[in-house]
Structure formats: structure tokens, C-alpha cells
Amino acid sequence: MAKVKCGISVSVDNCAAGHHMTEEHPFGDMPQNLLHHWQLDEPEKHKAELHALLDGGAFIIGRNMFGPRGPEYDRSWQGWWGDDPPYHAPVFVLTHRARAPIEMKGGTTFYFVTDGIESALKQARKAAGERDVIVMGGADTVNQFLRAGLLDELWLHIAPIVYGDGERLFEGVSMQGLEVLDVRSTPIVTHVRYGVKRG
Numbered sequence: 001m002a003k004v005k006c007g008i009s010v011s012v013d014n015c016a017a018g019h020h021m022t023e024e025h026p027f028g029d030m031p032q033n034l035l036h037h038w039q040l041d042e043p044e045k046h047k048a049e050l051h052a053l054l055d056g057g058a059f060i061i062g063r064n065m066f067g068p069r070g071p072e073y074d075r076s077w078q079g080w081w082g083d084d085p086p087y088h089a090p091v092f093v094l095t096h097r098a099r100a101p102i103e104m105k106g107g108t109t110f111y112f113v114t115d116g117i118e119s120a121l122k123q124a125r126k127a128a129g130e131r132d133v134i135v136m137g138g139a140d141t142v143n144q145f146l147r148a149g150l151l152d153e154l155w156l157h158i159a160p161i162v163y164g165d166g167e168r169l170f171e172g173v174s175m176q177g178l179e180v181l182d183v184r185s186t187p188i189v190t191h192v193r194y195g196v197k198r199g
Contacts, residue, residue, distance in 0.1 A: 001130060002057070002125070002129075002130055002132050002133070003153060004054075004121065004132070004133045004135065004145070004150055004152050004153075004154040005132050005133070005134050005135070005151070005153040005154075005155065006134070006135040006136070006137070006142050006145065006151050006154050006155065007049075007052060007053045007094050007134065007136070007150060007155040007157065008036075008136070008137045008138075008139070008142055008154075008155070008156065008157070008169065009035040009036055009039070009156075009157040009158075009159060009189075010035065010139075010156055010157070010158055010159070010161055010169050011035060011158070011161045011162060011163040011166075012158060012159070012160065012161060012162050013162050013163060013164065013168075014036070014139075014165035014168045014169045014170055014171075015131070015139075015163040015164075015165070015167065015168055015169075016137060016138055016139040016142075016166070016167050016169055017035075017064075017138055017166055017167040018163070018165075018166045019165070019166060019167070020166070022039060023034055023093045023155070032073070034136075034159060034161050035157075035159045035162070037159065037188050037189070038157065038159070038186070038188050038189040041064065041189065042186075043187060044092050046186075046189070046191075049155070049157065049184075049191050052131070052155065052167075053134070053136075053155075054086055054088075054134070055058070055132070056087075056089060056128065056131060056132050056133060056134035057089060057093065057127065057128025057129055057131025057132060057135075058089055058090045058091070058123075058124040058125070058127040058131075058133050058134075059087050059089060059090070059091045059092070059133070059134050059135075059136055060091075060092045060094065060117075060120050060121065060124050060133065060135045060136065060141070061091060061093055061094070061135075061136045061137065061138075061141065062093075062094050062137060062138045062140055062141035063091065063093060063094055063095040063096075063138075064094070064138050065094075065136060065137055065138050065141075066079050066093045066110065067079060067094075067192040072167070077106065078104075078110075079104075079110065079144070080180065083104060083105050084104065084105040084106045084108075085104055085106065085108040086108075087106075087108045088106045088107040088108055089127075089128075090108075090111060090124070090127040091105060091108060091109065091110050092111050092112075092113050092118075092120040092124050092127075093110055093111065093112050093113065093122055094113055094116075094120055094141060095112050095113065095114060096114060097112070097114070098112060098114050099112040100112075103199035107179065108171070111123065113162075116142075117144050117145060117148060117150065118148070118150075118163050121150060135151065136158065137156075138167055139168055139169045139171065140143065140167065140171075141173060142169060143169065143170065143171055143173050146170070146173045146175060146196070147172070147173055147174075149196075149198050151183070152195070152196060153193060153194065153195055153198045154178065154193075154194045154196055155191065155192070155193045155194070155198060156169075156191075156192045156194070157189050157190075157191055158189065158190045158191075158192065159188065159189055160187075160188070160189075160190075175196070175197070176197045176198070177196070177199035178191075178196060178197065179194060179195040179196075179197060180192065180194060181193045181194060181195050
């Protein structure tokens with residue numbers, strides 16, 4: 001049965017990005033390689049985890065994962081990834097600003113959802129068919145799904161750093177618990193796959 005899964009890189013103190021995100025600094029005032037060194041510099045050692053991150057029939061992302069926040073938002077903007085984003089499937093962007101879908105190379109189409117996570121999930125499930133829906137982040141989006149009890153699995157990629165301040169996972173989230181399904185560790189990251197307990 002298809003599941004709703006989430007994979008996100010965090011520091012030991014649950015920061016997924018810094019503050020003050022801009023076009024030049026998509027991770028805000030947190031250097032990107034602190035959290036994503038495992039993806040960017042050692043992809044061959046983490047093939048299984050990278051494959052799992054992108055093995056979805058549809059994806060859901062928060063507005064800030066699509067582009068920089070704030071009034072300077074430019075409608076010509078088509079995402080951080082260039083002409084061929086890595087998703088190669090429908091991507092549903094949570095936003096307050098309506099916009100026509102954007103078709104990109106490789107099969108990625110961005111759809112902009114203005115009526116909340118339940119609507120985005122319903123559309124993503126329909127688009128994904130029998131495949132999983134992957135919630136990519138950022139932290140606020142993942143927190144919304146956790147609070148609503150809409151995730152089946154949560155994959156944390158934990159970098160051995162303490163950032164101290166930033167966009168935090170589990171902020172304002174009260175849960176019954178997580179069940180550890182799998183753990184794999186290397187010197188630069190610990191991959192933990194959790195089942196999310198409901199009710």
C-alpha cells in the first residue's frame with residue numbers, strides 16, 4: 001500500500017535550515033554543506049538514502065523549498081534547481097499565492113496549492129497512483145504533517161553538528177512516539193528511519 005513518507009536532513013538540535021533565506025543563500029545563514037555534505041560530496045556512499053528521497057510518485061514541498069520568501073518573490077522564478085529539477089514527477093508546492101502550474105524538463109511539474117496540506121496530500125495521492133507520496137520539507141511543512149498525523153514514515157539524516165538556531169523540526173509538535181525501523185551511520189551522517197505511531 002502506498003505511504004506518505006518524509007526525508008529531511010537536520011542537525012543534532014533539529015535545525016533543518018538557518019534563518020534569513022535568500023536567492024543567494026537558500027539555506028539561510030546556515031552553510032549548506034553542514035547538513036547536506038553526505039548528499040553533495042559523498043553520494044556514492046549514500047545511494048540507498050538518496051534513492052529513497054526521490055523514489056516517489058509525487059512530492060509535496062513548502063513554499064520556501066521552491067524559492068526565496070518575501071515580497072521580492074518573482075513570478076518568473078521556477079525553483080532552485082534549474083531547468084531539470086531532480087523530482088521527475090508532480091510536485092505540489094504549499095503557498096498562499098496562486099500560480100499556474102510550471103512544467104519543467106524530466107517530467108517535473110510544479111503545482112501551487114493554496115488551500116492547505118490536506119488538499120495538497122489529496123492531489124499528490126491522486127497523481128502518485130500506487131506509488132508513495134514524499135514530503136520533502138522544509139521544517140515547517142514537515143511539522144504541519146506531523147501535527148496532523150499524516151505521515152507514515154519519517155527519515156532523518158542527522159549531521160553531527162549543533163547549529164544552535166534556525167528552522168527546527170518538531171517545533172510545536174506533540175506526538176505519541178516514533179518507532180525506529182532502521183539505522184545506518186557514517187562519520188558524516190546518521191540515517192534513521194522511523195515509523196510514525198498514530199493516535
